[in-house]
Amino acid sequence: MQRKAYVTGTAALLAALLAGCTSGSGGGDDTTDKNADTGTSTVAAQPGKYRTLPEPCGAVSHDTLDSLLPGITQIADADQRDKAYQGDATLTYDTDRKVGCRWKVESADATDRLSVDFERVVSYDNAVSDDNEAQTIYTQLETAADIPESAPPTASESPSPSDSTSASPAPSSSAPSSSAPSSSASVDPASATSASASASTASADIQPRVLTDLGDQAYLDDQLSGSGSTAEQRTVTVVFRTSNVVVTIEYEEQPMATGTVPDSKEMQDRAQKLAAQLAEALNG
Template structure:
């Protein structure tokens, strides 16, 4: 009887040890080998971007637009040379699915004009970051590098002096004179945002005011998800000054950059000086709006 009791005790001890080992293995399995089907432990992958391909850049700009931006193109007498000018030149790239561009350079009797159109499709290699978020961060870096000035604001004293009711009616509040001009001129209250000016066509380029304050480098509204415009002069003294108008915008995970440059043939002539630089800005913004429509269509 004592031997049976001893054997039974050993069997019970072995059973307990086996149960403990089994429990330890199950606990470790939950920690070391996460079940991919368990939504509580698996992280959801970020959404891919809207765009998987890019347009052909040299074919993205129509002839009418090129005639407007590059006036010298119609002055080319030789038809073969003119066709070559219209065709543009593709910029070097290592991956046409990620980055493409096209460049045009045309001389006229008054100036040399350059146009560059660049498309970049952003792809995130971090599963926790979406393509759109990666593109947004990249565009923010691009915008910061442009070093845009602070938006210009209208002076309350200027607005008050333009209001005929400021001194005539003591009971009238002068606070509203800074928000709306009694003359009805939208440029008096548009501020830095171009979208404040009315536009019958809805095109961003048609709503730019002719005042210098609205022609400074700035954030653009109503163009893609994010957009800005830069305007800079370079060269002085013995060289002709070159104006470069840059319009960049982001639509989902694609960033589009337009660089429009003009350099006069005559030394000392400034191309499209303010407020006449509106013409170059209008043309660049009109092209940007066309390219944005091409991407969304």
Template sequence: MQRRAYASGLAALLAALSATALAGCSSGSGTDGSGLDAKTGTAAGPIAQPGRYRTLFEPCGSVPRATLREMLPAVTALPAEQRDRVLRGTAAVTYDTDRRVGCAWKADGPDAIHHLTLDFERVVSYDPSVSDETRAQEVYTTKESAAGLAPAADPGAGTPPGPATGTPTPVGPAVPVKPAG
């Protein structure tokens, strides 16, 4: 019986030594500072910045109650208890709240039924050379074109040139100034 315990200990020792030897051969530690990938012999690509957010916020609390009352006018006619339940919203079913969350509100009125649905998705790039923000922009552009929408204007670009509409804004003081005299 003693011999069997010795054999299993020897087998564990051999397994540990072989795992260490294999791990040492698969990739260099980069102590020479070359940054080369041991498998291909080429320099590793640039690493993209991680995303700004690790988790998503709670969507049912993200819309102020005043905004909900404005967007769902039928809610004001409901009894207080039912109105509070409608204004709290219904959380979307999700299995990974770090990646996708949502909330829905619904108010039935005599003239119309109003729905408001929010759905947030945190996009993660699994390609180390593509940042999460770049991947999110790619996903957005794909969904935008699939929905048949015109591309959104770049918010940093300012107002696009073109003919002015509406009334011109006067330049100078808003109140006429009386000359001194």
């Protein structure tokens, strides 16, 4: 009787184990299906176009340095002149992310300085692309420089000759005639208005402003420091963004003679020419 009870208990235990295995197998299948149905994939933002940066001290040609730093060709010693061309690399701890170079040359007329900086922007947020992060950095620089949002009035917005002449009263027919020429008669209203419009346009052309033909975004700043009692230093800054690289150019000139003011248009033209060359080299 005892042996029969033992066999019956063993059979019951085996049946329970088999039922548990069957149930567990079904549950596992359900779990796998649910994971497959609810799984999602995250798409990372696009990386920037640039993975490396140029060698900054070699990015500016000798001809360009001759233009921006006129005193460099006046250096008599060949070794000193070569050293001036080489510039001084900016100290940086990650040359894959940020590099720069500095030049300083003194001449009999002025001291000229040039700096060029490249920053390759990398976003560490999968939802933000490198380009968008670089755009944010560029916008911060432009905002800090306080670049005007709109340009000053152009020639088309100046009063027309008809507006200025219509406001003047018509001459009286009873006024006595004079054989002597009048000084006011020698002034042509149209010419005066044209000259005023040209001066306004020229002034607008050299003001701090957004540049529309350089990289993806760009601006130019022009600042004059000093007074008539000291030599006035002019600093022209050009900043532009191409994809995920932000380039900053600073060009300074301080004349030796007191009261001398560096030419704004000439310095801006030189800085913009260099910026165009660097943008072309990056895209090349």
